[in-house]
Amino acid sequence: MCNNRHSTERRDTMQVCLNGHIVNADFHRHPELREDFCECCGEETITNCPNPECGKPILGNLRRATGFPLESRHSAPNFCPNCRESFPWARKEAAERLEEDTKESVDVLQRVFSKFHLMVQKLHTRRRGKKTLEVTDEYDLQDLLDVLLTPYFDGINSEESTPSYAGKSARIDFLIKEEGIGIEVKMTRKGLTAREVGDQLIIDIARYKEHPDCNTLICFIYDPSYKIKNRHPLIEDLQSQSTDALKVVVFINPS
């Protein structure tokens, strides 16, 4: 919105609650409508940008100097036009949207992972003995998952590296950048014990914790010959590595 208004126009200040409900868009003209707390949700109200380096009034209704209304504002702005910082309600909304999107994506991944072994078995029984993709190691596993996940995630990326941890950086198996979901896949094989898989994933988790774009890490362990006997302690151990900044979710299939 252009603030370069004619001198005969007056922009009032808006009083908004921290959840974004407009309490009074004519804060100066109608002092009788001021409220310290929102009657809708009970949250505290503000009239100025909360950024301590800014503090400019939040823009309310516009009138002519005579009082004639020129523009009535019906929704609280998302950003401060002075410092460009988003207001608390816009940040809250963005965080809620991200949480919702992340939950949906994790549900999709769970569905794919829960049928993974079944899909591999189907690949192994092709008509007329035609060639197929045998899933014998983590490369096969990654290629197959890459195909299976393509319809669900446009921005799925497997080219990035995790920041270096203990002097080493490694390629991320998959990263859904928009939602900040990293996917790390492991496949058990002869000579690779449950403990080693767990140890490898603990190192991966530490690495992902350093990644600025990752807030959820999905660990998928494909265990076709049931090498991992006690799955629950392993899942619990890995998931207990979660922090506020990185949530760890573990799936093992076939279950």
Ligand SMILES: [Zn+2]
């Ligand atoms: Zn409110």
Ligand SMILES: [Zn+2]
């Ligand atoms: Zn500001």
